[in-house]
Each structure stands twice: as C-alpha cells, then as structure tokens.
Amino acid sequence: MQNLSEVLKQFQKQYPKIEQTNITEMIQKISEDDDVRNFWQTHQDELRSDAFQRKLIDLHEFVQQKERIKAGEKSLYPGYYPQLEIEKGYPHVRYVADEQTKKKRMQSEKLTTYKMPKAVADADLQTIALEPGRAQAVTEIVNVLTNILDDSLNYVQGLYLYGSFGVGKTYLLGALANALAANNVDVMMLHFPSFAVDLKDAIGKSNNLKTTLMNQAKTVSVLILDDLGAENLSMWIRDDILGVILEYRMQNELSTFITSNLDMDEMTAYLAETRDDRDAGKAARLMQRIQFLTKQVTVTGKNRRLNQ
Numbered sequence: 001m002q003n004l005s006e007v008l009k010q011f012q013k014q015y016p017k018i019e020q021t022n023i024t025e026m027i028q029k030i031s032e033d034d035d036v037r038n039f040w041q042t043h044q045d046e047l048r049s050d051a052f053q054r055k056l057i058d059l060h061e062f063v064q065q066k067e068r069i070k071a072g073e074k075s076l077y078p079g080y081y082p083q084l085e086i087e088k089g090y091p092h093v094r095y096v097a098d099e100q101t102k103k104k105r106m107q108s109e110k111l112t113t114y115k116m117p118k119a120v121a122d123a124d125l126q127t128i129a130l131e132p133g134r135a136q137a138v139t140e141i142v143n144v145l146t147n148i149l150d151d152s153l154n155y156v157q158g159l160y161l162y163g164s165f166g167v168g169k170t171y172l173l174g175a176l177a178n179a180l181a182a183n184n185v186d187v188m189m190l191h192f193p194s195f196a197v198d199l200k201d202a203i204g205k206s207n208n209l210k211t212t213l214m215n216q217a218k219t220v221s222v223l224i225l226d227d228l229g230a231e232n233l234s235m236w237i238r239d240d241i242l243g244v245i246l247e248y249r250m251q252n253e254l255s256t257f258i259t260s261n262l263d264m265d266e267m268t269a270y271l272a273e274t275r276d277d278r279d280a281g282k283a284a285r286l287m288q289r290i291q292f293l294t295k296q297v298t299v300t301g302k303n304r305r306l307n308q
C-alpha cells in the first residue's frame with residue numbers, strides 16, 4: 001500500500017535536513033498536485049516503496065512543466081504536455097501531443113500542396129475576419145466544410161472563388177484545406193499554372209512524377225485548383241490534364257474547388273482558345289464539368305498584397 005502522505009512522512013524522516021532547502025518546497029508542491037495525488041491513489045498497489053524518492057526529480061519535472069504550460073511559459077517540449085504513467089513500479093513522465101500539435105501532425109499527413117505560397121500553411125478559418133467582401137465566401141466555405149465532414153452526404157459540390165488579384169482567394173481555400181486535413185480528410189492543393197508547367201517539363205522524362213501527381217489530383221477526396229486561368233494554355237494542358245482531372249472527378253462525384261481571377265464567362269472564353277487551337281465546343285464541355293463541380297462565389301476587397 002503506497003499512500004502518498006505516508007510516503008512523504010517517511011521521506012521527511014529519512015531526510016530531516018532538507019527542510020531548510022527549497023527541496024521542501026519542491027516536495028510540498030509535488031504532494032499537493034492533484035494529478036500526482038490521483039496517480040498515487042490509482043497505482044498505490046503497483047508503486048514500489050522507494051518510488052517517490054527515486055523519481056523525485058521526474059515528479060518535479062512533471063509538476064513544473066505543467067505549471068509552465070499553464071502560465072504560457074516556454075516548456076521543455078512545446079506542443080506537448082506531460083502525463084504520468086506507471087512503468088515497472090515507478091512513475092514515468094510521458095509527453096503527449098496537445099490538440100493543436102495533433103491537428104498540425106494530421107494536417108501534414110493529410111494535406112498535399114504543390115507550389116503553394118508558405119502563408120497558406122498558417123491560414124486558419126477561425127481567425128479570418130468577416131469583412132463584407134469575403135463574408136459570403138467564408139459562409140459558403142464553412143457550409144461546405146460542414147457538409148464534407150458529414151459522412152451521410154455522398155457528394156458535396158465545391159466552390160469557384162472568383163475575384164481580383166490579392167483579395168485572399170488562395171488564403172481562404174488554404175484555410176479550408178487546413179481545416180479538412182485537421183479533420184482527417186485527404187486534400188490536395190495545386191497551384192495550377194506551376195503544376196501545368198512542371199507536367200509539361202516532365203514529358204519524355206521519367207513519367208513517375210506526372211503519373212503520381214495526376215493520379216492524386218484525380219482521386220484525392222478534395223482537390224483545390226489554385227489560380228486556374230493564369231497559365232499559358234496549351235491544348236494538351238486543357239484536354240489531357242485539366243479535362244481528364246475534371247472528368248474523373250465529375251464521374252466519381254469528388255469535391256473540387258477552384259480559385260481564379262476569371263469569372264465563369266471569362267473562363268469559357270479562356271478555355272476556348274489555346275496556343276494550338278480554337279474550340280468553343282471543348283470549352284463548353286469543360287465548363288459543364290466545372291459547373292457541375294463548383295458554385296461561383298465572388299470575393300471582393302482590397303488587394304492585400306499591397307499592404308505588406
């Protein structure tokens with residue numbers, strides 16, 4: 001039987017001189033800590049008789065780290081909190097990822113980005129201000145997020161964020177991507193113009209990169225095509241890359257998002273004319289897929305890039 005107050009009494013008998021030092025204070029703190037007390041009570045039958053003495057420093061670390069985290073001070077392992085567990089009859093301090101760290105870890109596992117700006121990694125739906133120009137987009141994004149996380153819904157139509165340069169379209173969908181990944185949904189966010197150029201450069205070389213990226217873009221649970229319409233369009237990019245991805249996603253009813261500086265009418269004209277051909281029919285068919293997959297939402301506001 002390992003009653004904590006008994007252990008303390010014995011400990012103090014054994015080391016009568018320590019009363020003058022701050023070890024007394026340290027022991028006091030440890031013995032008053034609720035988690036230590038609970039731990040001792042839960043494991044009283046398993047704890048060795050010298051557990052307190054031998055693990056005094058560990059217990060001290062446990063209490064001290066908890067205090068630091070609570071006070072918002074720098075802790076030993078930022079993003080992790082200490083927990084006591086029993087190991088061969090002794091208390092042992094284990095560090096467990098806190099909620100935010102778990103989310104971050106999940107995000108990095110679930111989110112694939114391709115040539116996206118760094119700032120997107122920090123985009124957080126919860127901190128986005130509801131300015132008038134983006135209120136509708138934020139509301140729609142929150143709705144779509146809720147629907148995608150609702151397992152009872154099979155297909156959730158994505159959004160087509162249209163607006164001028166710098167209003168925050170990419171940032172908004174970056175925040176959506178982070179929220180989805182944090183909730184265990186596979187997301188891929190592609191800067192489409194870079195993706196198009198890199199795939200073109202990969203032609204004739206080892207086709208691995210192209211095959212992997214294309215397969216992922218086709219099949220990932222949620223795909224975000226960023227900045228569609230900014231690339232120098234070739235027939236190959238339009239028909240064999242964009243067309244193939246959109247066709248697959250439409251057939252398989254997979255949520256897809258687009259950001260663009262072009263609205264859907266301008267996009268139709270843009271898709272009709274490539275470097276190689278002019279084909280209004282093809283453009284119309286592509287637009288049908290885009291319209292099936294996305295709903296247009298306009299984002300307005302100031303150009304945030306000018307304020308940096």
Ligand code: ADP
Pocket residue numbers: 119120127128129163164165166167168169170171172259304305
């Ligand atoms: P767009 O894609 O519409 O051209 P971006 O999403 O790239 O615009 O946003 C322009 C700049 O403003 C970027 O540097 C981005 O990080 C920043 N930004 C946009 N929205 C926010 C926001 N809500 N909070 C903080 N920074 C933002």
Ligand code: MG
Pocket residue numbers: 169170171226227259
């Ligand atoms: Mg953008």
